[in-house]
Amino acid sequence: MKPVIVAEHAPFLGTLAQEAFAQASGGQAALKIVAMPSSLDEVPSLMQATKAEVVILALDLEGDPIAMAKFITHTYPRTLLFAVAAPDTHPDQLRYARAQGFRDVLIRPLSLAAIQQAIEKAEMEDRQPKAAASYGAYTLPPTPSTIKSRMIAVYSPKGGVGKTAVATNLALAYANNPTVKLSVCLVDLDLSWGDVATVLGLPASIPTILDWIPQVDRFQGPVPPEKVQDLVVHTGFNVDVVAAPFSPGDHLRFQENGQEDQRVRWILESLKRDYDVVIIDLEQQLRDSTIVAIEMAHRTLVVSTPDIQSLKAIYRTVSKLREAHVDVSRMRLVLNRMGRGSDLPFADAAAMADQMALPVMAQLPEDPQMQLSINLGEPIVHRMQKGPFVTALRQLAHAEIPVFGRDRKRAPLPVTPPVPAAKEETKPFLRRLFRNR
């Protein structure tokens, strides 16, 4: 029988206490409530005394349940940790709790059956081989040999065209696809103004990419997997996040006593090793970190709105990259906010793309629901099953990694293609660009 500790306000323990009493006097069950403290302070000593395998903490107990959750996940990583909350708890709070290490949030009043069910669900998730998943009438091939470590960067030299919208929704689409379980990490590499955390409704107290700096410096290379799990933020959207710094000037810390490109390379290598899919939201400046990501990515989606300024900015940037011998062959154009009325028609935009030898991979329509989703902190693919943007975004995701749809005849998932090593890996971008001058 699994020993369980429930830290909850005494008045809410009526049902559970009765059930636990009935169980103690003869019932059979897979779990055993060994302690019901009503204060957080007692939890650590009780854990040690009872060897609890499951701990449930009420989110509104006096003190800091989140700090206690972090302590437990750090000190007893094998413990299954759940939160319990009132039925009217705000969804942001529930999401935040999940992001901080709680496996799930149970809603009051607690019962043995609900706890048992949550444990079974968590154990099933842990047991489920990431490698294979069956859906409908066919079984997909195992993940590691197929899609493992696919890295997709999302870039635009122009601001405000929808990079973050595409990157975030793509990450969620892969993480919650109907056919194969994929671990997905979304990296906000917009080091100056990144807002992935805002778009996902995450609070300002989360770890950011700045927390990686001492770690990659210490290991002088990728960070070990167990450390990675402390440095990413687990969100309630099935996507882990590496958030950008919250203060714009903080990105300069990447350049202190070391090279920005090397540090970013090590961070991305750590994530590439540990996740099936890594999505990177890039900033518009062609800084060293941007170039490293483009060179490491299997695909770079270059987002543009269908207007002359945005497309010309891409034209100039792609030319610059070619001049600096950056491989742009894996870049594809994504036209976003199509159909607003006054913009270039698709044929003209496609003709410009042709001129710069940048194949068009997708057209994503203007969707009035987009801004509302951003304001709600819930990306549109999570909030809605259908809609013009959601449908087109899923098609784009499927074109890159075929995980949507039920076509039985389709070929197995493609093996992730190797990315050729960057030719002048160690030379920062600007030096490469001006090397002959």
Ligand SMILES: Nc1ncnc2c1ncn2[C@@H]1O[C@H](COP(=O)(O)OP(=O)(O)OP(=O)(O)O)[C@@H](O)[C@H]1O
């Ligand atoms: N397909 C779309 N339909 C409607 N609105 C959209 C669409 N794509 C993006 N937007 C809107 O455009 C704005 C900018 O989007 P987003 O923040 O994703 O751009 P960005 O390129 O990441 O900007 P930044 O350069 O600031 O990082 C947002 O307000 C978003 O609501």
Ligand SMILES: [Mg+2]
């Ligand atoms: Mg952005």
